[in-house]
Amino acid sequence: MKGVVFFTMLLLLFFSLNSRAEIARRSSRVPSMGINYGLLGDDLPPPEQAVALIKSLGFGQVKIFDSDPNILNALANTSLRVVMAATNEELETLAASPAAAAEWLDQQVRPHLPAARIRMITVGNELLSHPEINQPRWPLLLPAMQNVQEALQAAGLNHQIKVSTCIAMDALNVSYPPSAARFRADIADSVLRPVLQLLSSTKSYIFLNAYPYLAWSENSNDIPLDYALFGPGATVVADGDLQYSDLLDAQVDSFVAAMEDLGLPGVKIAISETGWPTAGGPDEVGASVSNAALYNGRLVKKMMSNPPKGTPKRPGVSIPTFIFALFNENQKPGPVTERNWGLLYPNASHVYPLNF
Ligand SMILES: *[C@@H]1O[C@H](CO)[C@@H](O)[C@H](O)[C@H]1NC(C)=O
Numbered sequence: 001m002k003g004v005v006f007f008t009m010l011l012l013l014f015f016s017l018n019s020r021a022e023i024a025r026r027s028s029r030v031p032s033m034g035i036n037y038g039l040l041g042d043d044l045p046p047p048e049q050a051v052a053l054i055k056s057l058g059f060g061q062v063k064i065f066d067s068d069p070n071i072l073n074a075l076a077n078t079s080l081r082v083v084m085a086a087t088n089e090e091l092e093t094l095a096a097s098p099a100a101a102a103e104w105l106d107q108q109v110r111p112h113l114p115a116a117r118i119r120m121i122t123v124g125n126e127l128l129s130h131p132e133i134n135q136p137r138w139p140l141l142l143p144a145m146q147n148v149q150e151a152l153q154a155a156g157l158n159h160q161i162k163v164s165t166c167i168a169m170d171a172l173n174v175s176y177p178p179s180a181a182r183f184r185a186d187i188a189d190s191v192l193r194p195v196l197q198l199l200s201s202t203k204s205y206i207f208l209n210a211y212p213y214l215a216w217s218e219n220s221n222d223i224p225l226d227y228a229l230f231g232p233g234a235t236v237v238a239d240g241d242l243q244y245s246d247l248l249d250a251q252v253d254s255f256v257a258a259m260e261d262l263g264l265p266g267v268k269i270a271i272s273e274t275g276w277p278t279a280g281g282p283d284e285v286g287a288s289v290s291n292a293a294l295y296n297g298r299l300v301k302k303m304m305s306n307p308p309k310g311t312p313k314r315p316g317v318s319i320p321t322f323i324f325a326l327f328n329e330n331q332k333p334g335p336v337t338e339r340n341w342g343l344l345y346p347n348a349s350h351v352y353p354l355n356f
Protein backbone atom coordinates (compact mmCIF):
# COMPACT_ATOMS: atom_id res chain seq x y z
CA MET A 1 0.00 0.00 0.00
CA LYS A 2 2.75 2.38 1.04
CA GLY A 3 4.59 1.41 -2.10
CA VAL A 4 1.57 2.27 -4.23
CA VAL A 5 1.20 5.64 -2.54
CA PHE A 6 4.88 6.32 -3.00
CA PHE A 7 4.74 5.28 -6.62
CA THR A 8 1.66 7.47 -7.19
CA MET A 9 3.44 10.41 -5.59
CA LEU A 10 6.44 9.82 -7.80
CA LEU A 11 4.17 9.77 -10.81
CA LEU A 12 2.50 13.00 -9.70
CA LEU A 13 5.88 14.57 -9.13
CA PHE A 14 6.99 13.41 -12.56
CA PHE A 15 3.91 14.87 -14.19
CA SER A 16 4.17 18.13 -12.33
CA LEU A 17 7.85 18.48 -13.25
CA ASN A 18 6.95 17.54 -16.76
CA SER A 19 4.17 20.08 -17.01
CA ARG A 20 6.46 22.71 -15.57
CA ALA A 21 9.02 21.84 -18.21
CA GLU A 22 6.19 22.09 -20.74
CA ILE A 23 5.21 25.52 -19.46
CA ALA A 24 8.84 26.64 -19.50
CA ARG A 25 9.20 25.35 -23.04
CA ARG A 26 6.05 27.12 -24.12
CA SER A 27 7.00 30.28 -22.28
CA SER A 28 10.07 30.61 -24.45
CA ARG A 29 7.59 31.10 -27.28
CA VAL A 30 5.30 33.45 -25.38
CA PRO A 31 6.03 36.77 -27.03
CA SER A 32 7.71 39.42 -24.98
CA MET A 33 6.11 42.84 -24.72
CA GLY A 34 6.58 45.18 -27.69
CA ILE A 35 6.81 48.95 -28.00
CA ASN A 36 6.07 51.34 -30.86
CA TYR A 37 9.00 53.60 -31.62
CA GLY A 38 7.56 56.60 -33.47
CA LEU A 39 9.56 59.53 -34.79
CA LEU A 40 7.13 62.43 -35.05
CA GLY A 41 9.06 64.65 -32.68
CA ASP A 42 11.80 67.23 -33.29
CA ASP A 43 13.38 66.67 -29.89
CA LEU A 44 13.82 62.90 -29.77
CA PRO A 45 17.12 61.29 -28.77
CA PRO A 46 19.27 59.58 -31.41
CA PRO A 47 18.34 56.00 -32.40
CA GLU A 48 21.18 54.37 -30.43
CA GLN A 49 19.94 55.99 -27.23
CA ALA A 50 16.31 55.14 -28.02
CA VAL A 51 17.24 51.50 -28.56
CA ALA A 52 19.11 51.41 -25.27
CA LEU A 53 16.04 52.86 -23.54
CA ILE A 54 13.76 50.25 -25.12
CA LYS A 55 16.00 47.52 -23.75
CA SER A 56 16.32 49.06 -20.32
CA LEU A 57 12.52 49.29 -20.06
CA GLY A 58 12.38 45.51 -20.57
CA PHE A 59 10.77 45.32 -24.00
CA GLY A 60 11.71 42.40 -26.23
CA GLN A 61 10.18 43.66 -29.45
CA VAL A 62 10.03 46.97 -31.23
CA LYS A 63 7.78 48.22 -34.01
CA ILE A 64 8.80 51.04 -36.32
CA PHE A 65 6.69 52.84 -38.91
CA ASP A 66 8.95 52.67 -41.93
CA SER A 67 12.28 51.22 -43.04
CA ASP A 68 14.56 54.00 -41.74
CA PRO A 69 18.12 52.67 -42.19
CA ASN A 70 19.49 54.63 -39.21
CA ILE A 71 17.03 52.96 -36.89
CA LEU A 72 17.55 49.51 -38.37
CA ASN A 73 21.31 50.05 -37.93
CA ALA A 74 20.77 50.98 -34.29
CA LEU A 75 18.73 47.79 -33.84
CA ALA A 76 21.46 45.63 -35.37
CA ASN A 77 23.20 43.20 -33.03
CA THR A 78 20.64 43.68 -30.28
CA SER A 79 18.29 41.03 -28.91
CA LEU A 80 15.22 43.05 -29.97
CA ARG A 81 12.88 41.48 -32.50
CA VAL A 82 11.78 44.01 -35.08
CA VAL A 83 8.53 44.78 -36.86
CA MET A 84 9.28 47.19 -39.68
CA ALA A 85 6.95 48.76 -42.23
CA ALA A 86 6.29 49.69 -45.78
CA THR A 87 4.37 52.98 -45.61
CA ASN A 88 1.08 53.81 -47.31
CA GLU A 89 3.07 56.00 -49.70
CA GLU A 90 5.19 53.00 -50.73
CA LEU A 91 2.17 50.91 -51.77
CA GLU A 92 2.21 52.12 -55.39
CA THR A 93 5.79 50.94 -55.81
CA LEU A 94 5.30 47.62 -54.07
CA ALA A 95 2.08 46.83 -55.92
CA ALA A 96 3.60 47.67 -59.31
CA SER A 97 5.38 44.35 -59.84
CA PRO A 98 7.10 41.50 -58.04
CA ALA A 99 10.39 42.91 -59.32
CA ALA A 100 9.71 46.30 -57.71
CA ALA A 101 8.96 44.61 -54.39
CA ALA A 102 12.13 42.53 -54.70
CA GLU A 103 14.12 45.72 -55.28
CA TRP A 104 12.57 47.34 -52.20
CA LEU A 105 13.48 44.24 -50.20
CA ASP A 106 17.06 44.37 -51.52
CA GLN A 107 17.45 48.05 -50.65
CA GLN A 108 15.46 48.50 -47.46
CA VAL A 109 15.54 45.14 -45.72
CA ARG A 110 18.29 42.74 -46.77
CA PRO A 111 21.23 45.04 -45.91
CA HIS A 112 20.08 44.85 -42.27
CA LEU A 113 19.89 41.07 -42.11
CA PRO A 114 20.70 39.10 -40.12
CA ALA A 115 22.09 41.71 -37.68
CA ALA A 116 18.66 43.28 -37.15
CA ARG A 117 16.23 40.56 -36.09
CA ILE A 118 13.47 41.61 -38.50
CA ARG A 119 10.50 39.28 -38.07
CA MET A 120 7.63 41.13 -39.70
CA ILE A 121 6.98 43.67 -42.43
CA THR A 122 3.69 45.51 -42.11
CA VAL A 123 2.47 46.83 -45.43
CA GLY A 124 0.31 49.92 -44.95
CA ASN A 125 -0.86 51.50 -41.70
CA GLU A 126 -4.55 52.12 -41.02
CA LEU A 127 -5.06 52.16 -44.78
CA LEU A 128 -8.74 51.26 -44.40
CA SER A 129 -9.44 54.30 -42.21
CA HIS A 130 -10.14 57.74 -43.70
CA PRO A 131 -11.67 56.54 -46.98
CA GLU A 132 -11.65 60.12 -48.27
CA ILE A 133 -7.83 59.98 -48.34
CA ASN A 134 -6.98 56.32 -48.57
CA GLN A 135 -9.62 54.74 -50.77
CA PRO A 136 -7.61 55.15 -54.01
CA ARG A 137 -4.94 52.91 -52.47
CA TRP A 138 -7.24 50.11 -51.32
CA PRO A 139 -6.82 48.10 -54.53
CA LEU A 140 -3.04 48.26 -54.01
CA LEU A 141 -2.98 46.59 -50.60
CA LEU A 142 -3.34 42.96 -51.64
CA PRO A 143 -0.94 43.09 -54.61
CA ALA A 144 1.64 44.97 -52.50
CA MET A 145 1.44 42.37 -49.75
CA GLN A 146 1.55 39.52 -52.28
CA ASN A 147 4.59 41.00 -54.03
CA VAL A 148 6.49 41.46 -50.75
CA GLN A 149 5.56 37.91 -49.77
CA GLU A 150 6.80 36.61 -53.11
CA ALA A 151 10.03 38.58 -52.83
CA LEU A 152 10.63 37.13 -49.36
CA GLN A 153 10.00 33.65 -50.71
CA ALA A 154 12.38 34.16 -53.62
CA ALA A 155 15.04 35.34 -51.15
CA GLY A 156 14.44 32.34 -48.88
CA LEU A 157 13.34 34.68 -46.08
CA ASN A 158 9.65 33.84 -45.85
CA HIS A 159 10.11 31.54 -42.85
CA GLN A 160 11.80 34.18 -40.73
CA ILE A 161 9.90 37.27 -41.92
CA LYS A 162 6.11 37.46 -42.23
CA VAL A 163 3.99 40.03 -44.01
CA SER A 164 1.02 41.80 -42.46
CA THR A 165 -0.88 45.09 -42.40
CA CYS A 166 -2.10 47.28 -39.49
CA ILE A 167 -5.82 47.91 -39.24
CA ALA A 168 -7.76 50.22 -36.92
CA MET A 169 -11.01 49.30 -35.18
CA ASP A 170 -12.99 51.47 -37.58
CA ALA A 171 -12.75 48.60 -40.07
CA LEU A 172 -15.81 47.39 -38.16
CA ASN A 173 -19.19 48.99 -38.80
CA VAL A 174 -20.61 47.61 -35.57
CA SER A 175 -18.58 46.29 -32.67
CA TYR A 176 -21.19 45.83 -29.98
CA PRO A 177 -21.95 43.28 -28.74
CA PRO A 178 -18.74 41.62 -29.95
CA SER A 179 -20.59 38.70 -31.59
CA ALA A 180 -22.54 41.14 -33.81
CA ALA A 181 -19.45 42.83 -35.21
CA ARG A 182 -19.11 43.00 -38.98
CA PHE A 183 -16.58 44.60 -41.29
CA ARG A 184 -17.69 47.74 -43.13
CA ALA A 185 -19.41 46.86 -46.36
CA ASP A 186 -17.03 49.07 -48.40
CA ILE A 187 -14.00 46.96 -47.44
CA ALA A 188 -15.28 43.54 -46.32
CA ASP A 189 -15.31 41.57 -49.56
CA SER A 190 -13.20 43.77 -51.80
CA VAL A 191 -10.21 44.33 -49.51
CA LEU A 192 -10.29 42.42 -46.25
CA ARG A 193 -11.37 38.97 -47.41
CA PRO A 194 -8.43 38.45 -49.81
CA VAL A 195 -5.98 40.07 -47.36
CA LEU A 196 -7.12 37.78 -44.55
CA GLN A 197 -6.92 34.80 -46.93
CA LEU A 198 -3.29 35.70 -47.64
CA LEU A 199 -2.53 36.02 -43.90
CA SER A 200 -4.21 32.68 -43.28
CA SER A 201 -2.24 30.89 -45.98
CA THR A 202 1.08 32.37 -44.79
CA LYS A 203 0.24 31.75 -41.10
CA SER A 204 0.84 35.41 -40.40
CA TYR A 205 -1.04 37.76 -38.09
CA ILE A 206 -3.49 40.55 -38.70
CA PHE A 207 -2.19 43.57 -36.79
CA LEU A 208 -4.87 45.47 -34.95
CA ASN A 209 -4.64 49.01 -33.57
CA ALA A 210 -7.01 48.70 -30.62
CA TYR A 211 -7.56 51.58 -28.23
CA PRO A 212 -10.08 51.12 -25.43
CA TYR A 213 -9.31 54.77 -24.56
CA LEU A 214 -10.73 55.95 -27.90
CA ALA A 215 -13.84 53.74 -27.65
CA TRP A 216 -14.41 54.90 -24.08
CA SER A 217 -13.82 58.61 -24.81
CA GLU A 218 -16.41 58.50 -27.59
CA ASN A 219 -18.99 56.80 -25.34
CA SER A 220 -17.97 57.77 -21.85
CA ASN A 221 -21.61 58.01 -20.73
CA ASP A 222 -22.30 54.38 -21.65
CA ILE A 223 -18.95 52.66 -21.01
CA PRO A 224 -17.62 52.50 -17.44
CA LEU A 225 -14.07 53.87 -17.29
CA ASP A 226 -13.04 50.93 -15.14
CA TYR A 227 -14.07 48.51 -17.92
CA ALA A 228 -11.71 50.31 -20.32
CA LEU A 229 -8.93 50.11 -17.70
CA PHE A 230 -9.09 46.31 -17.09
CA GLY A 231 -10.50 47.19 -13.68
CA PRO A 232 -13.58 45.23 -12.72
CA GLY A 233 -12.39 41.61 -12.72
CA ALA A 234 -16.10 40.83 -13.09
CA THR A 235 -18.48 40.58 -16.03
CA VAL A 236 -19.53 43.92 -17.49
CA VAL A 237 -20.80 42.69 -20.85
CA ALA A 238 -22.45 39.29 -21.29
CA ASP A 239 -22.59 38.30 -24.95
CA GLY A 240 -24.35 34.95 -25.25
CA ASP A 241 -22.13 32.49 -23.41
CA LEU A 242 -19.18 34.87 -23.36
CA GLN A 243 -18.44 37.19 -20.47
CA TYR A 244 -16.37 40.34 -20.87
CA SER A 245 -14.65 42.10 -18.01
CA ASP A 246 -12.44 44.32 -20.14
CA LEU A 247 -12.98 46.37 -23.25
CA LEU A 248 -9.77 45.32 -25.00
CA ASP A 249 -10.94 41.68 -24.99
CA ALA A 250 -14.27 42.83 -26.41
CA GLN A 251 -12.50 44.76 -29.18
CA VAL A 252 -10.31 41.80 -30.12
CA ASP A 253 -13.27 39.41 -30.09
CA SER A 254 -15.40 41.71 -32.22
CA PHE A 255 -12.63 41.53 -34.79
CA VAL A 256 -12.64 37.73 -34.49
CA ALA A 257 -16.43 37.69 -34.95
CA ALA A 258 -16.16 39.84 -38.08
CA MET A 259 -13.51 37.48 -39.47
CA GLU A 260 -15.76 34.51 -38.71
CA ASP A 261 -18.53 36.23 -40.64
CA LEU A 262 -16.19 36.41 -43.65
CA GLY A 263 -15.48 32.69 -43.28
CA LEU A 264 -11.93 33.24 -42.00
CA PRO A 265 -12.16 32.41 -38.30
CA GLY A 266 -8.58 31.27 -37.75
CA VAL A 267 -6.38 34.25 -38.60
CA LYS A 268 -4.03 35.06 -35.71
CA ILE A 269 -4.28 38.49 -34.10
CA ALA A 270 -1.53 40.76 -32.84
CA ILE A 271 -2.14 44.17 -31.29
CA SER A 272 0.06 46.56 -33.21
CA GLU A 273 -0.89 49.58 -31.12
CA THR A 274 -2.61 50.10 -27.81
CA GLY A 275 -2.05 52.47 -24.90
CA TRP A 276 -3.47 55.36 -22.95
CA PRO A 277 -2.64 59.08 -23.13
CA THR A 278 -1.23 60.83 -20.07
CA ALA A 279 -2.54 64.32 -20.84
CA GLY A 280 -5.23 65.94 -22.94
CA GLY A 281 -7.10 69.15 -23.63
CA PRO A 282 -9.89 70.40 -21.36
CA ASP A 283 -12.44 68.39 -23.36
CA GLU A 284 -10.38 65.19 -23.23
CA VAL A 285 -11.31 63.70 -19.90
CA GLY A 286 -9.72 60.46 -18.76
CA ALA A 287 -6.33 61.25 -20.26
CA SER A 288 -4.11 61.21 -17.18
CA VAL A 289 -0.87 59.80 -15.84
CA SER A 290 -2.72 57.67 -13.30
CA ASN A 291 -5.08 56.14 -15.88
CA ALA A 292 -2.22 55.53 -18.31
CA ALA A 293 -0.20 53.84 -15.58
CA LEU A 294 -3.18 51.65 -14.68
CA TYR A 295 -3.95 50.74 -18.30
CA ASN A 296 -0.44 49.91 -19.43
CA GLY A 297 0.52 48.26 -16.14
CA ARG A 298 -2.48 45.93 -16.28
CA LEU A 299 -2.01 45.40 -20.02
CA VAL A 300 1.52 44.17 -19.47
CA LYS A 301 0.44 41.87 -16.65
CA LYS A 302 -2.36 40.43 -18.81
CA MET A 303 -0.34 39.98 -21.98
CA MET A 304 2.71 38.53 -20.23
CA SER A 305 0.74 36.07 -18.11
CA ASN A 306 1.90 32.51 -18.46
CA PRO A 307 0.07 30.48 -19.63
CA PRO A 308 -1.50 33.14 -21.85
CA LYS A 309 -4.95 34.42 -20.89
CA GLY A 310 -6.36 34.97 -24.36
CA THR A 311 -9.86 36.35 -24.80
CA PRO A 312 -13.31 34.81 -24.18
CA LYS A 313 -13.47 33.70 -27.83
CA ARG A 314 -9.85 32.56 -27.91
CA PRO A 315 -8.98 31.45 -24.39
CA GLY A 316 -5.33 30.60 -23.80
CA VAL A 317 -4.15 32.15 -27.07
CA SER A 318 -1.32 34.62 -26.69
CA ILE A 319 -1.59 38.01 -28.40
CA PRO A 320 1.68 39.73 -29.32
CA THR A 321 1.17 43.31 -28.18
CA PHE A 322 2.93 46.61 -28.87
CA ILE A 323 2.33 49.57 -26.58
CA PHE A 324 1.97 52.99 -28.17
CA ALA A 325 4.39 54.61 -27.62
CA LEU A 326 8.00 54.98 -26.50
CA PHE A 327 8.16 58.79 -26.52
CA ASN A 328 5.78 61.72 -26.39
CA GLU A 329 5.97 63.02 -29.97
CA ASN A 330 5.54 66.78 -30.20
CA GLN A 331 4.91 66.92 -33.95
CA LYS A 332 1.84 64.70 -34.00
CA PRO A 333 -1.12 66.73 -35.27
CA GLY A 334 -4.58 66.67 -33.70
CA PRO A 335 -5.84 66.97 -30.13
CA VAL A 336 -3.49 67.35 -27.14
CA THR A 337 -3.71 63.62 -26.36
CA GLU A 338 -1.95 62.84 -29.64
CA ARG A 339 1.28 64.30 -28.29
CA ASN A 340 1.01 62.50 -24.96
CA TRP A 341 1.01 58.76 -25.54
CA GLY A 342 4.63 58.18 -24.53
CA LEU A 343 6.11 56.21 -21.65
CA LEU A 344 9.06 58.59 -21.83
CA TYR A 345 9.66 62.27 -22.35
CA PRO A 346 12.12 63.01 -25.16
CA ASN A 347 14.79 63.69 -22.51
CA ALA A 348 14.41 59.99 -21.54
CA SER A 349 12.81 60.61 -18.14
CA HIS A 350 9.75 58.52 -17.34
CA VAL A 351 6.27 60.03 -17.66
CA TYR A 352 5.37 57.27 -15.18
CA PRO A 353 7.06 54.05 -14.17
CA LEU A 354 6.07 50.85 -15.97
CA ASN A 355 7.33 47.70 -14.35
CA PHE A 356 7.59 44.20 -15.80
C1 LIG B 1 26.83 43.64 -36.22
O1 LIG B 1 27.81 42.68 -35.87
C2 LIG B 1 28.52 42.17 -36.99
C3 LIG B 1 29.41 41.02 -36.51
O2 LIG B 1 30.12 41.40 -35.35
C4 LIG B 1 29.32 43.30 -37.62
O3 LIG B 1 30.02 42.83 -38.75
C5 LIG B 1 28.35 44.39 -38.07
O4 LIG B 1 29.06 45.51 -38.55
C6 LIG B 1 27.45 44.84 -36.91
N1 LIG B 1 26.43 45.70 -37.49
C7 LIG B 1 26.19 46.92 -37.04
C8 LIG B 1 25.20 47.73 -37.84
O5 LIG B 1 26.70 47.38 -36.06
Ligand SMILES: *[C@@H]1O[C@H](CO)[C@@H](O)[C@H](O)[C@H]1NC(C)=O
Binds near residue numbers: 174183185
Ligand atom coordinates in the same frame (compact mmCIF):
# COMPACT_ATOMS: atom_id res chain seq x y z
C1 LIG C 1 -22.85 46.53 -41.20
O1 LIG C 1 -22.51 45.67 -42.26
C2 LIG C 1 -23.45 44.68 -42.54
C3 LIG C 1 -22.84 43.73 -43.56
O2 LIG C 1 -22.17 44.44 -44.54
C4 LIG C 1 -24.75 45.32 -42.99
O3 LIG C 1 -25.70 44.35 -43.24
C5 LIG C 1 -25.22 46.29 -41.92
O4 LIG C 1 -26.33 46.99 -42.37
C6 LIG C 1 -24.13 47.26 -41.52
N1 LIG C 1 -24.56 48.01 -40.36
C7 LIG C 1 -24.28 49.30 -40.21
C8 LIG C 1 -24.74 49.90 -38.92
O5 LIG C 1 -23.68 49.96 -41.03
